[in-house]
Amino acid sequence: MNHLIVYAHPHPESLNQAILERTVSALKNNGHKVTVRDLYELHFQPVLQREDTAAMKRGQIPEDILTEQEFINEADVITFIYPIWWTGLPAILKGYVDRVFAYGYAYASNEDGIIKLLRGKKGLIINTHGTPKEEYDEMGMTAGLKITSDMGIFDFTGIQPVDHLLFGSIGYLHKDKYNAILQKVEKTIHYHFS
Template sequence: MNHLIIYAHPRKKSFNHAILDTVTESCRQEGHEVVVRDLYSIGFQPALGPSEMLGGVEEDVVQEQTYVSWADHVVFIYPLWWAGMPAILKGYIDRVFSYGFAYKYVNGVQTRLLAGKRATLIHTQNKSQEEYEANGIENAMNLTIDKAILEYCGFTLNRHLVFDSIVDSTTEERNDWLAQLPRRMYSPSTTNRRRT
């Protein structure tokens, strides 16, 4: 299987980076092909340009679309900022998941052009999952990220894993989460978005 990992965190010594290393190594140990796109390291330009608004596609976007086309499974790893993706990752989606590549309309009917691909989201957050569930943010994220972006383009959502209360977690807890991560990415569960 071909795995594309899209990673969006600016710090190399972060728990997000430890997640990236764990997922990458797990996929390779299973004999899968892996491509990692570290958006900060490659200096991805997230701002949609005027020509792209008119249907133009820049060279850097063509390259990223080639990776997405190649992938059977796309994994997004990112921290939650302001109840959403970091700007660099949202900009990646704005530019790469463009009309005519990720979706299109034919006679007013939507066509999901990335159908057949799977997606896994793994994000970290400082607040507890219970708090986000209680105030409705958890449901809003599900609608705006899982459904309005991924399912809209045709992805089948494999898992959306959340590591919450990061600032209060211990090194032992984090090591335990990382050890369980490869199994959790693929085990069936009705609680996709919870860490435990």
């Protein structure tokens, strides 16, 4: 299978980077082809500009958007790896979704409703956050994050969500807990994509 990983964390020494590396390694060990789009490394321009929408209406997709859409076209599975900041996506990833998952490419609509244009693909999301997971679970934030990302981005465009891992208390855990997180990531990859 062809896997596209969209990665959004600015620090190469982060747990997210370790999660990315473990994900790539597990997928490659299972014989999958993996492409990583590191949005910070790419200096991806996240702001949807007036010129972008005008060009798309004319059928002239801006080059940087078209490049990312071509990676999505080739992918059987799309994985997002990112930290939760202010209960949502980092701005660079939100901008990626705004610009790349564009109307007419990822979805469309008619009198019957939404047309999901990315059907046939699977999606996985891996998140970290500083708040303890139990607090997020109790206040409904975990469920809310799954709804807005799994359903609001992936399912809305036809991508079938297969899993969503959320790891809390990041920055406050003992080393063995971080190792357990990486093991959980690897087990999840093997479970879904062996």
